[in-house]
Amino acid sequence: MKKLIVIAGLVLVCLISCKEQPDKTSDKKAQIQYPNIVFILSDDQAWTDYGFMGHEHIETPNIDKLARESRTFTRGYVPTSLCSPSLASIITGVYPRNHMVLANDRVLPGDEKNGKPAWTQSWRAKNYEPVIENFKKLNTLPDFLKEKGYLSFQTGKWWIGNYENGGFDYGMTHGNPNKGGRHGDYGLEIGRKGMDTLYSYIDLALEKKKPFFMWYAPFLPHAPHNPPEALLQKYLPKAPSEYVAKYWAMCEWFDQTCGDLINYIDEKGETENTIFVYVCDNGWVQNENNSTYDPVSKRSPYDLGMRTPIMYKWKGKITPEIDAQNLVSSLDMVPTVLDLIGLERPDDLDGINVLNEAEQNKREAVYGEIYEHDFNTVEESLNYRIVMTNPYKLILPNPENKPNEKVQLFNIYEDPLEENNLAPNNKEVVSELQQILEETWVN
Template identity: 65%
Template sequence: MKGNYYILILIFASMAFAFCGETADVPEETIEQKTPNIVFIISDDQAWTDYGFMGHKQLKTPNIDKLANEGLTFVQSYVPTSLCAPSLASIVTGVYPRRHQVLGNDRMLPTDKPKDKADRRKIRAERYRPVIDHFKQLNTLPEMLKDKGYLSFQTGKWWLGNYANGGFDRGMTHGDPARGGRHGDYGLEIGRNGMDTLFNYIDYALEEEKPFFVWYAPYLPHRPHNPPDSLFQKYLPLAPSEYVAKYWAMCEWFDNTCGELIDYLDEKGQNENTLYVYVCDNGWVQEENAAGYTKNSKRSPYDYGMRTPIIYKWSGHIEPGYNSRSLASSLDIVPTVLSLLGMERPEGLDGINVLDKLALEKRETLYGEIYAHDFTTVDNSLFYQMAITSPYKIIVPNKANKPNETVQLYDIIKDPFEQKDLAADKPEIVEQLINKIEASWNQ
């Protein structure tokens, strides 16, 4: 283990990069000879601090810690929005929500007045249909991988109807509103109710002698927080409340399922030729005395909602290390995977290949955008725009939807938990970053 505490990670990271650099070059002949399996592991509602390797003193995540230690791990990294449906859509397409149009979890018009939950589901399905139709026209990673002969399988969270809408060959989510399809349906059973369906698909792909892409996005540690009792009892004396103990137990439960997946691939002799990518869709900070989340986490513009470690591991092809300096994004995942496979980058992607040292060094700014949970259009549903640099992060509220809020500015290097607003003290930085946001949106 390279460090049990976050501050130690930063020290080790700076030492490591002083000697070996931030990324590894991938020889062309290696790309031609190897076609790795690809496994995306996507956590659901977990704060960037809530891992052993990120310095959490009580929470145990040994399997993700091991992945982080053996992979190239970015710790100053973000998703472009802090809600699951748009975040997941960005992971699989490599573009901002304003481009893929999945702005929130549910699409409802101001005139919609559902009578009850059943009526709301019916209206939601009708309103969401154009969003799905638009999404089906986009270029997703599973669709791109077909050119390399990949089979693909979806499990867990998936908001865009049937798995086939994302280009997957097979999957667990049927997406039929009449049968309760909304955000994963049958797919949400993976992890919580065992791993057999996923393991069976891996066996199938191996029998077909085809490389495979797996989307493992379980409903973990997401609510309901109903962990195995043994894990709950483990954390109960360590946590400040029963609610926090349950959340911590859910995080370890998720980690256990990751270990099962990695161990299964190892048993099948596939670990050395599997590219693992780890990311969380959005953050979560557990309320101490209630079952919900704090206002500065999920659905918020703060780092507790948007920041996540991002890990890339492919043994012998990506040099391990902790990168605590470079800004990274979930939007980078698609172009990075394509680069590793020697595939051409399509037009319109918003991220970079993080294995390209020059591109990583040239990056100055990441952007974020947050919309209403029940959205209509970009213009009508926009809540916040963000620009993230080193060291500053700006949060710009949309005046139409957040009339009582003002621009906020934080030094996220000195103040990673965003406690001191510097907007009044640094008007020139505020102006500069607002101009960057406007330029980004006009591209």
């Protein structure tokens, strides 16, 4: 009898214990913590213009440190060398011909410029409305992240009207053309006039206990080149001209703001729970004798306009490595991040997960396309199509818009500044790459 009482007691205790124990499986699900995601975007900076990329004078200690702590691809590319379409591709993961933000300003037949740039014309905003409306139909990274409860914040450069058009929950850019909205308005103050708004967004997400996506795309080192005086004085003795010194100083000023952002996240104890991704929207080569850029850079099909280091850092999760061989694209940023956080990847993305070795090994090439600054349709505005492989790069001019230009072929591994056109003596390579390009071109 005593044994029966003891057994009954044990069963009762067990039943009570089991009833009081929470469902550990569901509890685990509730405690899943998704990492924050921070996109850092430089604006108008050549791939050569970083300390870790070997520049003799420009100092970028914060970006250099980020490069050492990241899976850093030194042979990254943007699909086009102009800010508006480049940024649209970064946030959507698709080529300009797919999101239809082909360039900065839309000009229709019959539009009168009167000798002035399109962006100053009264009809500019009206022409751009269909571009924005079409973009709003697309899925962006902030749209994808809503499924996991992310808050998304926009700061800096943003061409597509109001920040909400990109799926952001909060942002600095109002996009109202009647109040001077074109490519960032108040958003362009971030970095140049401090970082407080950005910090406030981070604090808001932490207060709400939400993972956040931060778009930090400051108007740096973009012109106007008006760096802090101390930085200018630092570079004046080293540079061939004041114009170059100002640009070099702007690169370091941008680097300082990157350090401020990264340090703030670290101070909040969020470093190990944050994915950092770095890219530049397009290149820039500063002319020595005036404030403009050399045509070999921005808006060109050359590496000084299209190439950029691309970095992925997640402390403890991504093994740091400097990768100087694999070709990657800014189109890879969305699919790579989606895979990192376990979100299903849509089939219509144009990039790959660059941290997946199998996908990297299957990649045959990365591609580019360059349009007129003042665009209308793909057919009317296309200037160049580009294909990059290891080791060759083919530049194919559109005969309709560039009738006097020849096909160009470069060994970008041996000739990174693209000084030796190999096309005349390598017709088989040209033909092979052109065929690859034609097969992948879908419009």
